[in-house]
Amino acid sequence: MSGLMRIFAAICSQHMHLSWRSGQTMLAVSFLFIAITLLPFGLGPELKLLRALAPGLLWVVLAISLLTGLERLFQADYEDGTLDRLLLVPLAFEAVVLAKLLGHYLALVLPLILAVPLAGLLLNIEAARLPVLLAAMLCGSPALVLLGGIGASLAVSVRRGGLLTVLIAMPFYVPVLIFGAAAGRAGLETGVAVGPYLGILAALSAASLLLAPFAIAAALRSALR
């Protein structure tokens, strides 16, 4: 592994470690389950209804759980000066940003997606739907993290900027939610191809991967100035 790759991996694993050690991962997964538990109180305990709504509900809850975790993506490092140091790393700052996003994804988002089958059980989702739903979430979730990162980086210098982050990031989530939930719905209907939905989700993720690191790095640089 070359030196630059090692730095990339170090930043990524440090972010993962910190998320795990500070209990962020546990918090996010608990949040997901609490949100799922609240749904039947609002919608009624009717299993048929919950089953029909489950794919869409799971997507929305996943997105909201993800949004709540975004506030800490850069803010702790911004406040204690780590981000200033990371500017000096012999790696393009965009790559540093990407390493942190990857760490965030592995530490926070992947556990959330892994919790979805269990949460789906509570909503009485059919087992046959799960593979398609999970595939859609794996294709679409990188876009959620990358686009959410834009919100988090813009609000990084704002104290208690959590709500601001959510307000900024939410409009960006609309396309991912639309196609994600559509894939989840199409999963069970026979004769409906799921591939195109997954393709669009992956395309959204790829496009965000191309644009978001530059926007995030620019936003963080201007906050550090």
Add this chain to the structure above:
Amino acid sequence: MLKALENISAFYANPTRFMALARQVHRPLWALAIGVLAYGLYRVAYVPADYQQGDSVRIMFVHVPAAWMSLFGYSFIFIASVTALIFRHPLGHVAARAAAPVGAVFTLLALITGSLWGQPMWGTWWVWDARLTSVLVLFFIYLGYIALWQAIDEPTRAARAASILAIVGFINVPIVKFSVDWWNTLHQPASVSRLARPALHADFLYPLLIMGAGFLVLFLALTLTRMQMEVLRQRLRARAPKGEPPHV
């Protein structure tokens, strides 16, 4: 041509020169806005009632120009932000910040008049129609942009962050539009065809275009007034003694 534009833009990069120009343009612009809108409303009053929609069709003459302005406003913010971020034009941030609440209010006006029109026509205040939904999302993009300006205290930092958001958000608008269109046609194609009216009769078209021009001039007048306010606010900030920024 381009060179001339460059010279003009460089000349007015000086806020004092801009303020001198604004003072001269300000009143004629407002007079023009009020004049065109008054004439437009006069024309609207004499539009024949629609054979299906009756008098409620008149809502269109406010609703459609407001919707145009919602998109024009965001494009204006985008262009101003690019000018500020890439060409470092000092008035770019001022223009973008000044236009944001104006655009947001026009967007809200489009939503509210649409809702008032929808009630007699569709029998409901709100449908999750593709157009309505994407305008609602656009309104939230405006709100996020305005909130970002307000949340960051340090002006140059706020300006840079806001212009990054404006540019990224501008890329996002057509993607949202596309996906919402797709999403809705999956669900309820019928409601869309009601919006896709046949081409407008000239009796309706000309008053609509006059109202559109009126709204455009009104937008520019409001934005110019707010730009003047913004420059004054910056001067007030610069004059304040260190350590106690004035609440402006």
